[in-house]
Amino acid sequence: MSRVTIKDIARKLNVSATTVSNALNGKPGVGKSARKKIQDLAREMGYQPNYFAKGLVSRQSYAIGLVITNITDPFYPELALGVQEKAGEWGYSTMLFNTNHKQESQETIIRMLGAKGVDGVILSTVRQDDPAIDLLDEMEMPYVLVNRMILNPRKAGHIDSVTLDNYSGSHQAATHLCRLGHTRIAVIAGDMGASTAIIRTSGAMDAFKEWGVSIPDNWFVDCGYTKDRAFNAVRKILTRSAHRPTAILAQDDNMALGVREAAYAADLRIPEDLALVGFNDISFASLIGIELTTIRQDQHHMGMTCAEILISKLQNPKRRGLCNNVLIQTDLVIRKSCGFYLNGYP
Amino acid sequence: MSRVTIKDIARKLNVSATTVSNALNGKPGVGKSARKKIQDLAREMGYQPNYFAKGLVSRQSYAIGLVITNITDPFYPELALGVQEKAGEWGYSTMLFNTNHKQESQETIIRMLGAKGVDGVILSTVRQDDPAIDLLDEMEMPYVLVNRMILNPRKAGHIDSVTLDNYSGSHQAATHLCRLGHTRIAVIAGDMGASTAIIRTSGAMDAFKEWGVSIPDNWFVDCGYTKDRAFNAVRKILTRSAHRPTAILAQDDNMALGVREAAYAADLRIPEDLALVGFNDISFASLIGIELTTIRQDQHHMGMTCAEILISKLQNPKRRGLCNNVLIQTDLVIRKSCGFYLNGYP
DNA sequence: AGAATCAACTTTAACGTTAAACTAAAAAAG
DNA sequence: CTTTTTTAGTTTAACGTTAAAGTTGATTCT
Helix, strand or coil: CCCCCHHHHHHHHCCCHHHHHHHHCCCCCCCHHHHHHHHHHHHHHCCCCCHHHHHHHHCCCCEEEEEECCCCCCCHHHHHHHHHHHHHHCCCEEEEEECCCCHHHHHHHHHHHHHHCCCEEEECCCCCCCHHHHHHHHCCCCEEEECCCCCCHHHHCCCCEEEECHHHHHHHHHHHHHHCCCCCEEEEECCCCCHHHHHHHHHHHHHHHHCCCCCCHHHEEECCCCHHHHHHHHHHHHHHCCCCCCEEEECCHHHHHHHHHHHHHCCCCCCCCCEEECCECCHHHHCCCCCCEEEECCHHHHHHHHHHHHHHHHHCHHHHHCCCEEEECCEEECCCCCCHHHHCCC | CCCCCHHHHHHHHCCCHHHHHHHHCCCCCCCHHHHHHHHHHHHHHCCCCCHHHHHHHHCCCCEEEEEECCCCCCCHHHHHHHHHHHHHHCCCEEEEEECCCCHHHHHHHHHHHHHHCCCEEEECCCCCCCHHHHHHHHCCCCEEEECCCCCCHHHHCCCCEEEECHHHHHHHHHHHHHHCCCCCEEEEECCCCCHHHHHHHHHHHHHHHHCCCCCCHHHEEECCCCHHHHHHHHHHHHHHCCCCCCEEEECCHHHHHHHHHHHHHCCCCCCCCCEEECCECCHHHHCCCCCCEEEECCHHHHHHHHHHHHHHHHHCHHHHHCCCEEEECCEEECCCCCCHHHHCCC
């Protein structure tokens, strides 16, 4: 690929390789005219630095890894784009890896990232007591958590994270349903090993308590953030329960779509027969005909933020001691699926 | 990161570095017992090869680049996943880059990919007479086109590609609308610099000709595969035309969603007042309430196929002379948006 | 004027891995 | 039992870049 080397330039100008290197990297110790000559010739010859050699000596790859569950989940593309844009600004490239919800593949991926020499990792998929954390620490690999975090206060204190204010978002969503008069509410939860689901659950439960609403055990189902499991869970709830719920709180929009399909399959209308609230505001929640009431967040901003934190640590090793925990605010977006525009608040 | 080197292992076992290298890479010239000892110790010490050193000497990075317009376009995630999975199987990692529809950023990206030393590139974004092609040829970088291709027969003959049978797909879609009795059809085209849009247009136009349907000039609009431009174009068509179209053929589902929003904004119902057919069958085309009639394709398979072709070339330099042009078949998926289930064929 | 400082370089070595050329001893062939 | 071949290694050098230490010759200080 890159044929022209520093040595070729050095030979042509009768200087040493080091001088060329210094000239091109803006380091001192090179005369003004010599520097210009070198820079011009480098451009003319189409010189491209060899990143293998650079990396070998500097131990920096200018690449970061981004670990997500699956890029086909509409939650991730915007996050990935944010990370890539911010990383690109700083000259870093991004390697994307899908765990497909498998714990062991996450470990394999992290090991590979280490071997490939990425400078840092952004992890969006941690679960509580995830061995990935220990692995990263052991490898002394800088990392930032995004979306999900570690709740254990002993660990959390020294781990960077960029997360949503899941508590108040979920509290807001649950309150909204209660205000609309619902008392028979089912909760379609995400992966309860993930902080997002844990916190969203606690926010919702607190809201329910405030409104005197209680949720039967079998109306709370961990569906692991997958649409299929949400579909099946809701189908079960709707067919088996003598008194079916009048509202469903789904902990992400993806699962909300599963709920929706299950409701339609049971000949129920949304929102007339069943109110539905999601979480995330993925791109098609706003499409006419879907119009999902949900909790909005800015994934692009989230991606940019975590990339920025990671890169600032990479650039400035002093900052590695500091710990950033960014909490991003959310908004309730009221659309048609909750029935607000049918009745409003009583 | 990777602290343990081949030399550390060599020192501990009193052998040379080369022997360790040969032992670990399964090369001959190492005794059975010595080989086992080396492998065991390497595992025990947690040896990870340094890819910079490896790459420096072998000029192989075991990384490929995938260039797309934008990962948030729902067309790409499944393709990207297919590429990553197949690449992963062969030990290659994938670097994803978004051009954001900008020609110049594509060139920058390709140059950077070259500098970073990727072994090959998968390009999903070429336009006709794209300078990227010459750049890649000049860099002697192996590449495969996916989704879009170069039509110029002088060039096409030696460029690998994996594309859809866009002609027959689009022909099928257009025929479907004609069969349903539509004669007033508008075409919302993709980027006419891309082979996909060119071929889809020709397939549709041929079908229209067969049915004696003619399309007024201002009912054919290049909307560059963006939802916004499709929305605006259709709004214009619907407000300005005295006799508005009764059907719209959109060259991708994304634009079809824009058409949909524009129709609803003009108080038209789909399919009762306006029939709509898309292309691609992105994930939410099938959602209840959207139910877009469209042309299905298997992006995951497409991704796997192009990754396979690229990697087989990388692995086997003899094969570099051969040229693969894979054409993937499509299916018409009839849902509600075209009105078939309202009237059927007359 | 002589010592100290500085600018503009050069030389050497190192990063970790592997290809190529070499060596020594054992096994096979004649 | 000598010669050839094979096996199991070793040594050297190279990939392209840069950090560290060294070498000039000119400039400044006292």
